[in-house]
Amino acid sequence: MDYSEIEILFAEDSMDDAALTIRALKKGGLTNKLHHVIDGAEALDFLYCKGAYTDRNINHPLKLIMLDLKMPKVSGWEVLEKVKGDPLLKSIPVVILTSSKEDPDIKKCYELGANSYIVKPVGSDNFFQAIKALSFYWMISNQPPHHL
Amino acid sequence: MKRLEKYIPLLFLTLCCFLIAIAVYISITLKEFEKTSAELETTYTLINLNNGLLSDVLSIEASVGEFLLVGDDSFLKPYYTSIADIYKRLVAFEKLARSGEERSIIDNFKKLLQAREISTGKVISRHQRNILSIQDEIAFSYIGKRLSEKMKSTVQKINGTELSLLQQRKLANNSSANKFRIIIIILLITIFNIILIAIIIINIQRQKRHLTAELEKSNNLFSSIFENNPASIAISRISDNVILKANNSFIQLMDCSSNDEIIGKSAHDLNMVLESNDADEVAKKIRENHFSENQETLIKTKKGKTKCTSTSVIYFDIDNDPCLFSVSIDITATKNAEEKLMAANRELEAFSYSVSHDLRAPLRAINGYTSILIEDYNTVLDAEGVGYLQSMLKSSKMMGNLIDDLLAFSRLGRTDVPLAEINMNTVVKTVIEEQLNNNTEKYAIKIHELPSIIGQTVLIKQVWVNLISNAIKYSQHKTDSKIEIGSTKKDGLTIFYVKDNGVGFDMQYYNKLFGVFQRLHSKEEFEGTGIGLAIVQKAINRHNGTVWAESKLNEGTTFFFSIPISNNKTI
Incomplete structure (x- = not known):
């Protein structure tokens, strides 16, 4: 499989949330640039080109990582921690997507080095808009440092 | 009092010494007085003796004169008696004589007496032998008279001395008596002072005993408080x-x-x-x-x-x-309980987090897919079908809000949320719009001007949601549903009310009204979880207020809740 077009890594265990998110991004014309993984372990495999992703070119840069927090096997926290602890990956912006409004989550995310945090709203319009705005912001307006 | 107490023994000692000094002085004065009195006695005796001597001298002269005139021996008897008397008196006189002068006067008197005796003896013997001549008689009378004169003057001299002595002694005695009187007064004052000091000492002692007893009592009390203190x-x-x-x-x-x-x-x-x-x-x-x-x-x-x-x-x-x-x-037990409570709170927080995450996900899916249907498949459905999808969207959104509010509510019980001024008019308007869901024509809702309060917005909104939705729910079967919302002020409280003309309830079940999962109507009649009024009560109690209701079956219900006007940041 060719991953050379992929610029966004999207980790989400809920198929419904994933489908809705992907649809929102599709409407923004970004579908073929996004890769969806279903848990943290797969996300790490993708990032480090392991397991099913051994043929991915590790030097191909990602522009955005979107992480759900509550995922099986390896949680969003753990992925975030690893990414921000790795000198090669830490410059990739990470946006946290979660249902939780609980305060400690926000604090913990920022402590771990997350670039942004967004609570997935129930209202569909809000949800689509949030996802669109977010991806555009990080893909277009915000230039990653190693591209300068 | 304490300073005085220190000087009391010294004062007492001084007074005692003074008393002894007075006693010594009195005894000396008494002795002097006795001496003066004895001397006075002597003086009186001497004056008496002197007077006796004088009368004796006169009696000698008289009896010798009569004897010479009459010549009868019997007239000589007083003469001899007087002579004997004079000697007796002179002996007594000698004994009492105090000075050499007096003694020399007595000696002189004796000599004069002896001379008188001799001359009188000569005259008497010559007269008895009838050889007494007129010349002799004249010479004798002359000598006798001279002697008598001398004797008289001696006696008078003694008398004068003694009288002046008497005067002196009387004066001395008077001054002694005066001194004595003063001493007695001083003595009385001293004794009075000693008695006074004694009384003070006794009083002090009594006070000391009283204080000691009080001290002991207080000591017992405090040691009992110390020993039996639960701390x-x-x-x-x-x-x-x-x-x-x-x-x-x-x-x-x-x-x-x-x-x-x-x-x-x-x-x-x-x-x-x-x-x-x-x-x-x-x-x-x-x-x-x-x-x-x-x-x-x-x-x-x-x-x-x-x-x-x-x-x-x-x-x-x-x-x-x-x-x-x-x-x-x-506080070991309290501390342990606190730790358990904290653990329970942490568990509850984890539970809330889980609920918030897990319940919202399916809702988001329902909502998302519904909106996809509206967006992409609206041509397949007719207007009614699209309307249903719109309602689905709205309901899922509302449920999401409700979950958020309930989670916030459970968090509010544990955390301090800043208070805010709540505009009740706005809140009530929003709630009614949400609850009626465009069904405005069926209900005649009258809202009076409501005052603002200080409180927790989420809680107060929930109170209105529950009370207004109840009023709508229980009056939905009436043909002319009326709901009235208003407020009054009384005793520092703002009382809000929601009045409906719905089915009402029997007041005999009033005690079940605010209980959790307590329902007064079947689920078939009216839907609900039976938690709404429990939430209302908890929310109002957190605002230091109370909630109550009045109802009549088939006539309607009025719910009241009060919020203290002085509510501040202490909720």
């Missing part, structure tokens, strides 16, 4: 940390059985102090402020148990020795 009290000396005194509660706290195991030992000996991070800070605080309050301290008891105490320490001196007075309350 654990210990007094320790700072210099060597040795515990000087400890009460029963302290002994129990340390798991000891008697005082001996604690008194005289230091905290170090007892191995009771556990390392504490803020020990130095507490020690500094005690040194600077001389007290420290409700310091949580961990201690180790004799049995090796660790206990947590809330300890207050006061720094004070006992006999210039700096000491610490510590009062401890065993």
